[in-house]
Amino acid sequence: MEYTDVVMENFTCPKHVGEIEGANGVGQVGSPACGDIMKIFLKINDDGIIEDASFKTFGCGAAVASSSMATDMIIGKSIEEAGKFKNSDVVDALGGLPAEKIHCSVLAAEAIQAAIEDYQKNKA
Amino acid sequence: MEYTDVVMENFTCPKHVGEIEGANGVGQVGSPACGDIMKIFLKINDDGIIEDASFKTFGCGAAVASSSMATDMIIGKSIEEAGKFKNSDVVDALGGLPAEKIHCSVLAAEAIQAAIEDYQKNKA
Amino acid sequence: MRRIYLDHAATTPVDPAVVETMLPFFTEHFGNPSSVYTEGRGVKKSIEAARLQIAKAINADPREIYFTGSGSEADNWAIKGIAMKNQAKGKHIITTTIEHHAVLHTCEYLEKQGFEVTYLPVDENGLISLDDLRNAIRTDTILVTIMFANNEIGTVEPIKEIGEIVKEKGIIFHTDAVQALGNIPVDVKDLNVDLLSISAHKIYGPKGIGALFIRKGVPIDNLIHGGAQERKKRAGTENTAEIVAFGKAAEMATEQLEENATHMKKLRDLLIKGVMDNIPQVRLNGHPEKRLPGNANFCFDYIEGESILLSLDIIGVAGSSGSACTSGSLDPSHVLLAIGLPAGVAHGSLRLTIGKHTTVEDINYVVDNLIQIIERLRKMSPINAD
Amino acid sequence: MRRIYLDHAATTPVDPAVVETMLPFFTEHFGNPSSVYTEGRGVKKSIEAARLQIAKAINADPREIYFTGSGSEADNWAIKGIAMKNQAKGKHIITTTIEHHAVLHTCEYLEKQGFEVTYLPVDENGLISLDDLRNAIRTDTILVTIMFANNEIGTVEPIKEIGEIVKEKGIIFHTDAVQALGNIPVDVKDLNVDLLSISAHKIYGPKGIGALFIRKGVPIDNLIHGGAQERKKRAGTENTAEIVAFGKAAEMATEQLEENATHMKKLRDLLIKGVMDNIPQVRLNGHPEKRLPGNANFCFDYIEGESILLSLDIIGVAGSSGSACTSGSLDPSHVLLAIGLPAGVAHGSLRLTIGKHTTVEDINYVVDNLIQIIERLRKMSPINAD
Ligand SMILES: Cc1ncc(COP(=O)(O)O)c(C=O)c1O
Ligand SMILES: Cc1ncc(COP(=O)(O)O)c(C=O)c1O
Ligand code: FES
Ligand code: FES
Incomplete structure (x- = not known):
């Protein structure tokens, strides 16, 4: 197992940990049985811009780092842009992940999509 | 493979190598295909005493050492005594032989018996 | 930074005296x-x-010792060698659900080759039941292979009693004693075992050298055929340096057994007490008493093992989660599942295994930091109770 | 006393630079x-x-390299692994009569398990015939295993040509290159081989570490099951020190290949000329040209190999008779019998194998003394012609 420095940094001092008060889009994926759950909180303003994002993660180092990096990357983006967000964007930003840890970045991308869907459902 | 010092001594400087002129008992056992031939020459006087003995051996270190030791041991003995000569006598005198080399000492004992029989046949 | 190594069940540093010999x-x-x-x-x-x-x-007896290239090879040889040689008598093997993969995967391979394997369950402490064993024995059972001490949770199985049952039935008995050697007494005469696997790198010897004890007369096929080495039972030019090192390490382990075990047990109990008293929602895995002197294995609810390991690594502590061989795979430990833990909990396991050089300061440092690490990770967890 | 080591085909000293790395x-x-x-x-x-x-x-490709505990394990794995995995396709294997015991005895074991093995003969120089190979191939042939260079007589087989024939038929091809590595170029891309065995201790690395090259996609069963090491293909905690040493030794062997081979060839030819010119009734075994640069193998009529070895040992020279693995057994070398020597002659063989540190003085000393030793032993022999 070989993590890049960026992964370790994001694991050791993750950004955006916790629950945002007044989040209007929340998505959760994974299950404890599989050893990973990722929950993403979004605060989206009326212009459809993601003003703030945060996460809670039960998972390995790569999962924590992916959550930290992913939330950091989507803050300030429109929900259209964020909707196109892919797991490979996280992997690239982290400087790569070990092959068996790619799925942890997939979780992050999926959790974001789930949170956006939740926001859209709430709005509708 | 572990030879005792006595074996190595008898291999390096074997006693009684060669053919005795006027030998009246000659015995040969073994075959080149098996990797061992031992030929023993005896000179037996009218009182039935082995006055001299010698050998020629195609074989391993243990075979050479056994030949050397065996011939040395039977010189001066009567053919009755020599007839009772056993391979374990050689092994003991050599301070032991590796298990897979015991048969080389058997060759020596057999060659002596063959030489004695040859003598008795010649006499009869 | 000072490093504290608490993964002696995975491997140990080679003792300088052993290096010297080699x-x-x-x-x-x-x-x-x-x-x-x-x-x-x-x-x-x-x-x-x-x-x-x-x-x-x-x-x-020294003529019953055969050197191998690892503990895994010893396990493979014992099981496949007995199975292949004795298949005319029967094709049934008994083992447990908590064996090392070297045993489990070998048994699974034999299943593909037409053998039948019974995997005995264990209780919540990791102990097999002697009655289960008795019931599992069939007329076509040719081999029972049950580990001496478990590498993850440290539980020590009743090998002597198992040996008696198995011997009575005239069945061949193998035990994987890789974790036992150097930690608890191992006496093949007392234990009624026919085959026993050991490995040097668990007892301050080098990696890549193990041995299989084969009781005189036990009929077994070779696993590695070729030259006449090891009395024609295991081919390959002898790994002389590591064989000599293994000898020295075994000698030292025997001489120091009591002293080391007492020392490790003291620190282990200190560690267990420190963790159990100071961290909520934690459980100790493995048997409370019948466990290896150096083994502590915990499950922390709501968090995942690798995160704990990485956090410990950052502060200079080396531990493990599940067995070292499982990392790289993402499944929770088969041993923790076998003792009945739900997968979610099994993912949050931490194994700390103490060695002869571990100190009280090491343990205190680990406990102090672990309290904070667990708290921090739980704050990050979406399934934290509070 | 100064010792002259001329048994590099049996094993080599570990290079100090390699020890350092380890x-x-x-x-x-x-x-x-x-x-x-x-x-x-x-x-x-x-x-x-x-x-x-x-x-x-x-x-x-590095992903095609799997570390093992010896060259013998690599051979066993290649042959049994391919046989077991592909037995549904057929149960016929082709090899030669002059393989190392690690190949031969593995094939014999598979015969007992219901496989059929064809042992190709060799000519008086130890070469197999490509026509024999073509004729031996059947529709149920699943594996051809032919050694690259022979450990006793040094003959180098036409592996590339063999590879072409075998590949055309879509059969898997393994070669035992334990003696080739470090002595002649080994290029798996050029050679059309699917599997190739090597061992560190023949190239100034430590004993107890080998490797098997497995071309990507070749279907093979594991030999040692267990942990996920070696990408789940070969279990056992990695023998890190010796793996690193093997890497270093292989790198050095590659860098020094030409230089070492030229040096060894020069000394080998000096040795062969010295012996052939000065000792009557001697023959050179193996191919006159297609032979390993360091290998010289003689048969001296009327005398037995061990006697020569002991005599050489006394004057400080280490050589061998047959392969090292055969001593302890009393049969004449199967390789010498395979090239057509009568058993009586085969018993009188001497193998001297040169290394990178051997000098001209070493060779001269050996030739001078060998003349006397052979003379002395022949005087003792009952079957000496004169
Ligand atoms: C041709 C050949 N194959 C295989 C082997 C076996 O290698 P190892 O001694 O590493 O098991 C040897 C040497 O012993 C050899 O010369
Ligand atoms: C119980 C047990 N069996 C077998 C093994 C395998 O030993 P080795 O790593 O020497 O192959 C280990 C350790 O890895 C172990 O803990
Ligand atoms: S969260 Fe499952 S391995 Fe990363
Ligand atoms: S003469 Fe045959 S081994 Fe000694």
């Missing part, structure tokens, strides 16, 4: 031990001396 | 490479670096 065999006494000449003969003697040291460590 | 892995970088923490991660990198060194030495 060195001359690389450059000076490098001869092939099968050779007739001087360079080979001395080496042969050294190998036989090491064989005697190993034999003494487990109370066997 | 040392830190016993005490300092001792971590289990499968671990998450710092101690393990660095070690993992070192293993992968060694894998790359090995891959480069034989022009393979």
Whole structure:
């Protein structure tokens, strides 16, 4: 197992940990049985811009780092842009992940999509 | 493979190598295909005493050492005594032989018996 | 930064005295031990001396010790060798659900080749039941293989009692004692075992050298065929340096057994108490008493093992989650599942295994930091109760 | 007394530079490479670096290199692994009569398990015939295993041509290159081989570590089941120190290949000329040209091999008779019988194998003394012609 420095940094001092008060889009994926759950909180303003994002993660180092990096990357983006967000964007930003840890970045991308869907459902 | 010092001594400087002129008992056992031939020459006087003995051996270190030791041991003995000569006598005198080399000492004992029989046949 | 190594069940550093013993065999006494000449003969003697040291460590005859390239090879050889040789008598094997993968995957492979395997369950402490064993034995059972001490949770199985049951039925009995050697007494005469696997790198010897004890007369096929080494039972030019090192390590382990075990047990209990008293929602895995002197294995609810390991690593502590061989795979430990933990909980396991050089300060440092690490990770967890 | 070591085909001393590389892995970088923490991660990198060194030495991809506990294990794995995995397609294997015992005895074992094996004969120089090979191939042939260079007589087989024939038929091809590596170029891309065995202790690396090259996609069963090491193909905690040493030794062997081969060839020819010109009734075994640069193998009529060895040992020279693995057994070498020598003559063989440190003085000393030794032993022989 070989993590890049960026992964370790994001694991050791993750950004955006916790629950945002007044989040209007929340998505959760994974299950404890599989050893990973990722929950993403979004605060989206009326212009459809993601003003703030945060996460809670039960998972390995790569999962924590992916959550930290992913939330950091989507803050300030429109929900259209964020909707196109892919797991490979996280992997690239982290400087790569070990092959068996790619799925942890997939979780992050999926959790974001789930949170956006939740926001859209709430709005509708 | 572990030879005792006595074996190595008898291999390096074997006693009684060669053919005795006027030998009246000659015995040969073994075959080149098996990797061992031992030929023993005896000179037996009218009182039935082995006055001299010698050998020629195609074989391993243990075979050479056994030949050397065996011939040395039977010189001066009567053919009755020599007839009772056993391979374990050689092994003991050599301070032991590796298990897979015991048969080389058997060759020596057999060659002596063959030489004695040859003598008795010649006499009869 | 000072490093605290608490993963002695995964592997141990080679003792400097053991390294010392080994060195001359690389450059000076490098001869092939099968050779007739001087360079080979001395080496042969050294190998036989090491064989005697190993034999003494487990109370066997040196002619019952066969060197292998690892504990895994010893396990594979024991199981496949017995199975192949004795298949005319039957094709049923009994083992447990908590064996090391070297045993489990070998059994699974044999299942593909037409053998039948019964995997005995264990209770919540990791112990098998002797009644289960008795009930599992069939007329076509040719081998029982049950580990001496578990590498993850440290539980020590009742090998002597198992041996008695198995012997009575005339079945061959193998035990994987890789984790037992150097930690608890191992006596093949007392234990009624026919085959027993050990590995040097768990007892301050080098990696890549193990041994299989095969009781005289036990019918077994070779696993590695070829040259006449190891009395024609295990081919390959002898790994002289590591064999000699294994001998020395086994000798030291035997001499220091009591002292080391007492020391490790003291620290283990300190560690367990420190964790259980200071961290909520934690459980100790493995048997409370029948466990290896150096083994502590915890499950922390709501968090995942690798995160704990990485956090510990950052502060200089090396531990493990599940067995070292499982990392790289993402499944929770089969041993933790076997003792009945739900997968979610099993993912949050931490194994800390103490060695002969571990100190009280090490343990205190680990406990203090672990309290904070667990708290921090739980704050990050979406399934934290509060 | 000064010792002259001329048994490099049996084993080589570990190069001091190789020992140097290995040392830190016993005490300092001792971590289990499968671990998450710092101690393990660095070690993992070192293993992968060694894998790359090995891959480069034989022009393979590093992901095609699997470390084993010896050359013998690599041979056993290749043959049994292919046989077991592909038995549904057929149960016929082709090999030769002059293989190392690690191949021969494995094939014999498979015969007992219901496989059929064709043993190709060789000519008086030890070469197989490509026509014989073509004729031996059947629709149920699943594996051809033919050694690259023979360990006793040094004959180098036409592996590339064999590879072409075998490939055309879509059969899997394994070669035992244990004696080839470091002595002649080994290039798996050029050679059309699917599997190739090597061993560190023949190239100034330590004993107890080998490797099997497995071309990507070749279907093979494991020999040693267990943990996920070696990409789940070969279980057992990695022998880190010796793996790193093997890598270094392979790198050095590749760099020095031409230089060493030229040097050895020069001394070998000097030795052969010295013996053939000065000793009557002697024959050179093996191919006159297609032979390993360091190998000289003679038969002296009327005398037995061990006697020559002991006599040489006394004057400080280490040689061998047959392969080292055969001593201890009393049969004449199967290789010498296969090239058509009568058993009586085969018993009188002497193999002297030159290494990179051998000197002209060494060779002159050996030739001078050998003349006397042979004379002395022949005087003792009952079947001497004169
Ligand atoms: C041709 C050949 N194959 C296989 C082997 C076996 O290698 P190892 O001694 O590493 O098991 C040897 C040497 O012993 C050899 O010369
Ligand atoms: C219980 C048990 N069996 C077998 C093994 C395998 O030993 P090795 O790593 O020497 O192959 C280990 C350790 O890895 C172990 O803990
Ligand atoms: S969260 Fe499952 S392995 Fe990363
Ligand atoms: S003469 Fe045959 S081994 Fe000694």
